[in-house]
Amino acid sequence: MHISVLLEEAVRYLNLKDDSVVIDCTLGYGGHSFEILKRIPNGFLYAFDQDKEATGKAKARLEEAGLNFEIINTNFKNIKEEMLKRTAKVDGILFDLGVSSPQLDNAERGFSFHKDAPLDMRMNKDSKLSAYDVVNGYSFERLIGIFYKYGEEKYSKAIAKAIVKYRENKKIETTLELAEIIKENVPEKYRRLGHPARKVFQAIRIEVNNELEVFEIALRDALSLLKKGGRICVITFHSLEDKICKQIFNEVSSVPAELRDLPVIPDEYKPKFKLIANISPSDEEILNNSRERSDRMRVIERG
Numbered sequence: 001m002h003i004s005v006l007l008e009e010a011v012r013y014l015n016l017k018d019d020s021v022v023i024d025c026t027l028g029y030g031g032h033s034f035e036i037l038k039r040i041p042n043g044f045l046y047a048f049d050q051d052k053e054a055t056g057k058a059k060a061r062l063e064e065a066g067l068n069f070e071i072i073n074t075n076f077k078n079i080k081e082e083m084l085k086r087t088a089k090v091d092g093i094l095f096d097l098g099v100s101s102p103q104l105d106n107a108e109r110g111f112s113f114h115k116d117a118p119l120d121m122r123m124n125k126d127s128k129l130s131a132y133d134v135v136n137g138y139s140f141e142r143l144i145g146i147f148y149k150y151g152e153e154k155y156s157k158a159i160a161k162a163i164v165k166y167r168e169n170k171k172i173e174t175t176l177e178l179a180e181i182i183k184e185n186v187p188e189k190y191r192r193l194g195h196p197a198r199k200v201f202q203a204i205r206i207e208v209n210n211e212l213e214v215f216e217i218a219l220r221d222a223l224s225l226l227k228k229g230g231r232i233c234v235i236t237f238h239s240l241e242d243k244i245c246k247q248i249f250n251e252v253s254s255v256p257a258e259l260r261d262l263p264v265i266p267d268e269y270k271p272k273f274k275l276i277a278n279i280s281p282s283d284e285e286i287l288n289n290s291r292e293r294s295d296r297m298r299v300i301e302r303g
C-alpha cells in the first residue's frame with residue numbers, strides 16, 4: 001500500500017472548486033488523485049504516470065471517486081504536448097516526485113537495496129537504460145560523476161573504483177550484489193549512519209530515469225498551463241529536486257535582479273506568479289510514514 005504524503009496539505013493548497021480542472025503529474029496508486037476527484041464533481045482530472053503497473057491499479061481506485069478523469073500513461077515531460085491536445089489551461093497541477101512505495105516494495109523492479117533483484121530501476125519498463133547498463137557500462141569517471149551529483153555521496157570515488165574492479169571478473173547483476181560492494185568499500189563508521197548504499201542507489205535511479213532534467217522541463221511547461229489564480233503544488237523527495245523547484249519558483253515570482261532598483265517596475269517585468277507556501281510535513285505525518293522524512297512541498301500561484 002502506498003501512503004500518500006502531504007495528502008491533506010496538497011489537496012488543501014490546490015484550492016479546488018467543484019469545477020476545477022486539475023493535472024496530477026504523478027498518479028502513482030492514486031492516493032492524491034482520489035482525494036482531488038472527490039472534490040471536483042463538476043471538474044476534470046488528467047492524471048499522468050509513466051508506470052503502467054501503477055496506472056492499471058489506480059484506475060479502479062479512481063472510479064470509486066468519479067468518472068471525470070483521464071489517465072495519460074506517459075512521462076510528464078510530455079505534459080504540454082499532451083495537454084494542448086485536450087484543454088486550454090488548468091486550475092491546479094500536482095507533482096509528487098520520486099518512486100511510490102509499491103515500486104520500492106516490489107523487489108523485481110530493482111529499486112531497493114534491501115531486496116535482491118536484477119538491477120533495473122526503470123519507472124517506465126519500456127525505456128532502454130536500466131541500472132544494469134549504468135553499473136556495468138559507465139566509465140569510472142562517469143560513475144563518480146553521477147554518484148557525486150545525484151547522490152551527494154562522499155565516497156563516490158572509492159565506490160566507483162570498487163565497482164570497476166569487480167566488473168573485471170564478472171558483471172554486477174543484482175541489487176544486493178551492488179549493495180554489498182558499496183558496503184565493503186566505505187569506512188566502518190559510515191555504515192552506522194543508515195544504509196551505505198542509499199545515496200548511490202538514489203543516484204543510479206535519477207540517472208536511469210533522467211529525473212532532474214525531466215522535472216525541470218515539466219515544471220516550466222506546467223507553469224505555462226496555469227490559468228490566472230491556478231496553483232502548482234510540488235512535493236519533492238530529496239534536496240536536488242527541491243533545489244530545482246525553489247530556483248524556478250523564485251525566478252518566476254520575482255522581479256529580475258537588474259530591474260529591482262527602478263522606482264517603477266514596467267508591467268512586462270512584474271512577476272506573473274506568487275509564492276504561496278513552502279512546508280515540511282507535520283510531525284504527526286513523519287511519525288506515521290518514515291518515507292516522508294525528506295519530503296517538502298512548495299506551492300505557487302499564477303497572479
Ligand SMILES: C[S@@+](CC[C@H](N)C(=O)[O-])C[C@H]1O[C@@H](n2cnc3c(N)ncnc32)[C@H](O)[C@@H]1O
Nearest residue numbers: 004026028029030031032049050051075076096
Ligand atoms: C511518489 S509516487 C506518487 C504517489 C501518488 N501521489 C499517490 O498518492 O499514490 C510517484 C509516481 O510518479 C511516477 N513518476 C515519476 N516520475 C515520472 C515522470 N517523469 N513521468 C511520469 N510519471 C512519473 C512514478 O512512476 C510514481 O508512480
